Amino acid sequence: MNEYYQAAGARYAALGVNTEAAMEALARVPVSIHCWQGDDVTGFENSGEALSGGIQATGNYPGKARTFAELTADFDKACSLIPGRKRINLHASYAVFPPGDKADRDALAPRHFAAWVEYAKSRNIGIDFNPTFFSHPMVKNGMTLASPNEAVRAFWIRHGQACRRIAAYFAKELNTYCLCNVWIPDGLKDVPADRLGPRLRLEDSLNQIFAEKLPGVIDSVESKVFGIGVEAYTVGSHEFYLGYAVAHPGIYALLDSGHFHPTEAIADKIPAMLCRFDRLALHLTRPVHWDSDHVLRFDDDLREITCELVRCDALQKALIGLDFFDASINRVAAWVIGTRNLQKALLYALLMPHAQLARMQDEARFTELMTAQEAYKTLPFGTVWDAYCQRQSVPADGEWYPHIEQYEQTVLKARNPA
Numbered sequence: 233m234n235e236y237y238q239a240a241g242a243r244y245a246a247l248g249v250n251t252e253a254a255m256e257a258l259a260r261v262p263v264s265i266h267c268w269q270g271d272d273v274t275g276f277e278n279s280g281e282a283l284s285g286g287i288q289a290t291g292n293y294p295g296k297a298r299t300f301a302e303l304t305a306d307f308d309k310a311c312s313l314i315p316g317r318k319r320i321n322l323h324a325s326y327a328v329f330p331p332g333d334k335a336d337r338d339a340l341a342p343r344h345f346a347a348w349v350e351y352a353k354s355r356n357i358g359i360d361f362n363p364t365f366f367s368h369p370m371v372k373n374g375m376t377l378a379s380p381n382e383a384v385r386a387f388w389i390r391h392g393q394a395c396r397r398i399a400a401y402f403a404k405e406l407n408t409y410c411l412c413n414v415w416i417p418d419g420l421k422d423v424p425a426d427r428l429g430p431r432l433r434l435e436d437s438l439n440q441i442f443a444e445k446l447p448g449v450i451d452s453v454e455s456k457v458f459g460i461g462v463e464a465y466t467v468g469s470h471e472f473y474l475g476y477a478v479a480h481p482g483i484y485a486l487l488d489s490g491h492f493h494p495t496e497a498i499a500d501k502i503p504a505m506l507c508r509f510d511r512l513a514l515h516l517t518r519p520v521h522w523d524s525d526h527v528l529r530f531d532d533d534l535r536e537i538t539c540e541l542v543r544c545d546a547l548q549k550a551l552i553g554l555d556f557f558d559a560s561i562n563r564v565a566a567w568v569i570g571t572r573n574l575q576k577a578l579l580y581a582l583l584m585p586h587a588q589l590a591r592m593q594d595e596a597r598f599t600e601l602m603t604a605q606e607a608y609k610t611l612p613f614g615t616v617w618d619a620y621c622q623r624q625s626v627p628a629d630g631e632w633y634p635h636i637e638q639y640e641q642t643v644l645k646a647r648n649p650a
């Protein structure tokens with residue numbers, strides 16, 4: 233324990249905040265790190281299909297992972313620089329097919345993910361899962377589960393059902409829950425002539441997908457306000473899914489922090505949802521104007537989200553996943569930056585004397601409240617974060633980048649000979 237940490241701990245203690253307890257609480261929070269930052273959402277199908285569904289990864293930084301071996305090596309590298317508990321979040325498009333056993337999305341089976349189970353067991357991490365309703369020829373006219381074409385809709389229903397069974401397999405093998413999250417790209421570029429029909433078809437599709445009771449699987453549905461090329465109408469809107477989740481106990485409406493109107497932040501939705509749901513599934517990402525999926529920064533929006541989780545005592549209820557993909561910077565570094573920023577924001581929230589602040593609100597001492605809220609922003613938070621990294625045996629801020637540089641020189645560069 234160095235003198236800086238001791239001094240910081242004393243400052244926090246004077247406010248009634250225990251830095252040791254905060255670090256212990258942080259160490260218990262699992263973060264589900266998305267595999268798809270490692271390869272720009274490409275996956276292993278080698279179908280030649282471009283990324284579709286209104287999501288885009290822009291940039292061509294060298295060294296993108298092309299195989300299971302490369303992606304897991306990169307993920308391991310990132311994890312070696314990230315403190316705390318981790319899970320891995322997979323997409324169905326990351327199936328690892330045994331030789332001669334390739335399957336289309338509607339015929340995916342647990343055996344196609346055996347390599348991931350082995351990997352997760354060896355790293356002692358859980359797996360979360362997402363059916364992949366994009367980048368595939370059966371997406372017709374931008375529609376999947378809401379398609380008016382019954383063959384298309386049936387194909388994607390089978391995909392959703394297959395994925396939930398794979399999620400159950402993960403849960404059983406790894407002895408931890410598996411969040412299975414449905415996000416579909418279905419929508420329209422321009423003003424619809426029928427907004428109801430697609431939603432009724434989506435509702436029916438979801439009912440078929442969720443019909444089977446599967447132990448260990450936590451189901452969620454992820455809304456979006458619009459996507460690139462899908463600007464006018466999204467079938468799976470927030471209102472649609474929130475209503476669906478309320479009507480179907482055990483299915484949760486996942487909030488993606490990049491999926492709302494450009495100035496609409498999700499922090500305020502957290503306590504609103506917690507009035508109704510016993511769990512809260514999140515995709516944390518950073519929207520910039522019209523696009524989501526930027527690497528998480530330690531910014532006001534993120535801190536307000538983590539403060540809300542802590543204030544609502546919801547860290548045990550939250551299923552925190554990340555969802556960004558940046559191909560313009562070192563992809564391993566992107567994982568490290570974004571994940572550490574989330575953890576920093578959690579620690580920042582855990583170091584706030586929330587009960588005292590709430591009392592000021594209840595007693596209408598608003599001047600004092602604002603004064604305190606501003607003062608807490610410049611407490612020696614960074615020193616506690618440094619201490620946390622040290623205890624977790626990962627480099628401090630300012631010290632991990634050389635590891636990335638070295639990995640780039642020795643591993644990533646070799647993947648793309650000039």
Ligand code: RNT
Pocket residue numbers: 268273287362415454456488515555
């Ligand atoms: C897209 C959704 C979705 C995807 C991933 C790849 O807008 O956020 O969660 O980012 O499933």
Ligand code: ZN
Pocket residue numbers: 415454488515555
């Ligand atoms: Zn998302």
